[in-house]
Amino acid sequence: MTLVQILFLLFGLVTLLASLMVVTSPKLVHAAFWLILALAGVAALFILLEATFLAVVQVVVYIGAIAILIIFAVMLTRRVMHDTGPQVNRSWWVALLVSLVLFGGLVLMLAQVPALAGTPAPLMVDQETLLEDLGRALVDADRYVLPFELASVLLMASMIGAIFVARPPSGSEERSGER
Numbered sequence: 001m002t003l004v005q006i007l008f009l010l011f012g013l014v015t016l017l018a019s020l021m022v023v024t025s026p027k028l029v030h031a032a033f034w035l036i037l038a039l040a041g042v043a044a045l046f047i048l049l050e051a052t053f054l055a056v057v058q059v060v061v062y063i064g065a066i067a068i069l070i071i072f073a074v075m076l077t078r079r080v081m082h083d084t085g086p087q088v089n090r091s092w093w094v095a096l097l098v099s100l101v102l103f104g105g106l107v108l109m110l111a112q113v114p115a116l117a118g119t120p121a122p123l124m125v126d127q128e129t130l131l132e133d134l135g136r137a138l139v140d141a142d143r144y145v146l147p148f149e150l151a152s153v154l155l156m157a158s159m160i161g162a163i164f165v166a167r168p169p170s171g172s173e174e175r176s177g178e179r
Contacts, residue, residue: 008048015041028074036067053131069155076166 018038025031039062046055089095137143 004048008045011041011044011048015045029071032067032070032074035070036063039063039067050127053134065155069159073158073162076162 015038018034018041021034022031022038025034039058043055043058043063046052046058138148139145
């Protein structure tokens, strides 16, 4: 086993464990930090796969923007969070069973895809040409400009919603001055 393969398995394991902790963490802030670690693990996997552009995008967009936005939203809405009791449903085993059946079905379905059975043909285009084509596609009005604009509007709407939820009720300033 080569060093790259060992690092790939290590980063894959870290990413898998961090993503498991995202969904099982009882505190929202801790889940956000585990999400950052999982996203960093994906960026490290991109680096090992020699997809440096995707690794940079992963760090800048996901870790730098979305994860920080989640942390800000959690910090802004912390005042309105209350403990609502146990978060585990009594019939959790049904969800586990359905998840395992769906996962098994997906694995069986993907095993039948002919493109996954053989080794892929090597790319005949150099990385600079691929990166240039991707850059042109991101600013082309007929290709990927609309999804990026929609993502920016969605992020702005979530930030405005977090500020709206975190602001105190309209009568609380008057009441605090009367006491």
